[in-house]
Amino acid sequence: MTITASQVKELRERTGLGMMECKGALTETHGDMDAAIELLRKKAGAKVEKKAGRVAAEGAIGMFLSPDRRLAAMVEVNSETDFVAKGDEFLDFANAVAACVATNDPVDVEALMNLPLAAGGGPTVAAGREALVATLGENIGVRRFVRYAGAKGHIAQYVHGRKIGVLVELEGGDEALGRDIAMHIAASRPEYLSREQVPAAAIAKEKEIFLAQAADSGKPPDIVEKMVGGRINKYLNEITLLGQSFVKDPDSTVEKVLKAASARALRFTRVEVGEGIEKRSDDFAAEVMAQVKGG
Numbered sequence: 001m002t003i004t005a006s007q008v009k010e011l012r013e014r015t016g017l018g019m020m021e022c023k024g025a026l027t028e029t030h031g032d033m034d035a036a037i038e039l040l041r042k043k044a045g046a047k048v049e050k051k052a053g054r055v056a057a058e059g060a061i062g063m064f065l066s067p068d069r070r071l072a073a074m075v076e077v078n079s080e081t082d083f084v085a086k087g088d089e090f091l092d093f094a095n096a097v098a099a100c101v102a103t104n105d106p107v108d109v110e111a112l113m114n115l116p117l118a119a120g121g122g123p124t125v126a127a128g129r130e131a132l133v134a135t136l137g138e139n140i141g142v143r144r145f146v147r148y149a150g151a152k153g154h155i156a157q158y159v160h161g162r163k164i165g166v167l168v169e170l171e172g173g174d175e176a177l178g179r180d181i182a183m184h185i186a187a188s189r190p191e192y193l194s195r196e197q198v199p200a201a202a203i204a205k206e207k208e209i210f211l212a213q214a215a216d217s218g219k220p221p222d223i224v225e226k227m228v229g230g231r232i233n234k235y236l237n238e239i240t241l242l243g244q245s246f247v248k249d250p251d252s253t254v255e256k257v258l259k260a261a262s263a264r265a266l267r268f269t270r271v272e273v274g275e276g277i278e279k280r281s282d283d284f285a286a287e288v289m290a291q292v293k294g295g
């Protein structure tokens with residue numbers, strides 16, 4: 001089959017490897033992107049983000065947190081340009097949508113769009129979106145939301161640059177600790193709360209890759225097994241919140257920080273604007289030139 005330039009470009013962005021390596025891997029895997037990534041990891045030990053799509057869409061994160069910190073909502077609202085997303089009117093809409101989610105508990109985005117944007121009635125979320133489109137002159141959409149209710153402990157929230165939003169529920173600890181943990185999640189991107197939540201299939205796949213990487217080391221099988229065991233342990237620490245080194249104190253893990261405060265993390269959600277959405281590029285050469293001139 002023919003491997004397109006866009007496929008090679010995507011694989012290069014996701015692995016950081018060279019053009020010929022990426023084209024060769026795609027050719028060998030008949031264009032299967034995930035298979036090509038795994039092949040490159042086995043061959044070159046490439047550190048790649050398998051689950052992270054290209055982050056390119058614009059927009060902002062809207063937030064709501066009740067005064068008692070037991071009810072919260074977070075919503076992603078997208079726009080065509082970052083310029084529009086930075087406006088106060090856009091962020092006010094996003095926060096109003098988050099409050100609507102918290103108050104009404106819609107089942108999905110479609111149901112959300114039919115709800116009143118403000119408490120007590122009035123125009124719907126859909127009508128509010130249409131009014132914003134007319135005012136700002138761009139296509140605007142509510143993409144997704146998450147709602148935390150009936151918290152056993154307390155909820156903390158954090159938004160970084162309007163682009164990354166985090167909700168985390170803690171049992172014990174204070175508001176400052178909750179914010180610190182939320183900031184850590186924003187920066188370190190854990191995929192799971194604890195090792196127990198990591199699927200066995202994911203661990204098995206990583207072990208297979210590490211074994212393939214160690215196969216040519218020439219070391220005895222028992223040493224290879226220990227090497228792989230160490231790498232699996234490191235992998236689990238890197239992808240779990242409790243296993244990660246705490247950003248404000250790298251000598252300690254998040255788990256140790258929580259224990260020192262007699263606190264426990266119950267759940268978290270991290271949302272980044274545009275993750276998994278492919279940005280339209282009508283003229284890639286012009287886009288690159290604009291970046292070069294701007295940089």
